[in-house]
Amino acid sequence: MKKKSVLFLCTGNSARSQMAEALLRSKAADQFEVFSAGTEPEQVDPRAIDAIQKFGVDASHLVSKNVQTFAGQAFDYVITLCDKANSECRRFPGAGKQLAWDFPDPKTRKGNHPFSSTLTELNNRLSMFLLVESKASATATMETPIEVEPLAEEALTDVDPIAFYKCLTDDIRLKTLMLTHYHGELCVCELMAALDEESQPKVSRNLALLKKANILSDRKHGQWVFYRINSALPLWVKSVIAQTTENNIALILPYLERLDRMNNRPDKVSFCR
Numbered sequence: 001m002k003k004k005s006v007l008f009l010c011t012g013n014s015a016r017s018q019m020a021e022a023l024l025r026s027k028a029a030d031q032f033e034v035f036s037a038g039t040e041p042e043q044v045d046p047r048a049i050d051a052i053q054k055f056g057v058d059a060s061h062l063v064s065k066n067v068q069t070f071a072g073q074a075f076d077y078v079i080t081l082c083d084k085a086n087s088e089c090r091r092f093p094g095a096g097k098q099l100a101w102d103f104p105d106p107k108t109r110k111g112n113h114p115f116s117s118t119l120t121e122l123n124n125r126l127s128m129f130l131l132v133e134s135k136a137s138a139t140a141t142m143e144t145p146i147e148v149e150p151l152a153e154e155a156l157t158d159v160d161p162i163a164f165y166k167c168l169t170d171d172i173r174l175k176t177l178m179l180t181h182y183h184g185e186l187c188v189c190e191l192m193a194a195l196d197e198e199s200q201p202k203v204s205r206n207l208a209l210l211k212k213a214n215i216l217s218d219r220k221h222g223q224w225v226f227y228r229i230n231s232a233l234p235l236w237v238k239s240v241i242a243q244t245t246e247n248n249i250a251l252i253l254p255y256l257e258r259l260d261r262m263n264n265r266p267d268k269v270s271f272c273r
Helices: 016-028 046-054 083-088 114-133 161-167 171-183 188-195 200-212 235-247 253-260
Strands: 004-010 032-038 075-080 095-100 216-221 224-229
Touching: 004 016, 004 083, 016 032, 016 046, 016 114, 046 114, 095 171, 114 235, 161 171, 171 188, 171 200, 171 224, 171 235, 171 253, 188 200, 188 224, 188 253, 200 216, 200 224
Parallel strands: 004 032, 004 075, 075 095
Antiparallel strands: 216 224
């Protein structure tokens, strides 16, 4: 069976995308050809190499590359790992499927072990990715996520915990957050297709509630409004959303598959500087 190809993108190609490349190659080299690149490449951070090696994964092959190295090439998956890379490569030419994941930069992240914490979060997300993209049965169990050491938080968006947990009690809102967490960015019509929901006002009303609670942010491109998990959320909120999705991915597998079958999905804008 032909291997599928994955390209991880971040700004410097010095930490997050290198970690993701090493992890996915270690987990599924028999299924995927794995690459990484940066929009403004730097030298691979030795702290990233150290974290990868301590995790028991080979890091000897890792080299920083410019995204232009892959110009004209097609990939089954292109996954951006930071907001800056996502804004610069919202739609990578030749990407069969593009996901926008936002992980904190370990170089500026607070806490005692920022690189190993980011590596662990990437490992958990990639376990979810493999489960979804291999079309595993809804009853399959994931690898047990590794506990991440609590980190000191920066002053970010204020979130009322009562309002946040109330948002999770509604079926549409919970699945919207889980789907958005996985894909990175979705518009109303994509959520309607995934949820098999015919009422646009109903979906829009729930999106408005999530935005009012500061859980989602949006951006407008032409006639489309795209929603994503607010990147300024406190770490505890992001962790709840991430762990809920990663440990209950079977709940949204049918919705992810329905979204994959959607025709005429809106173009997020085709460019990659």
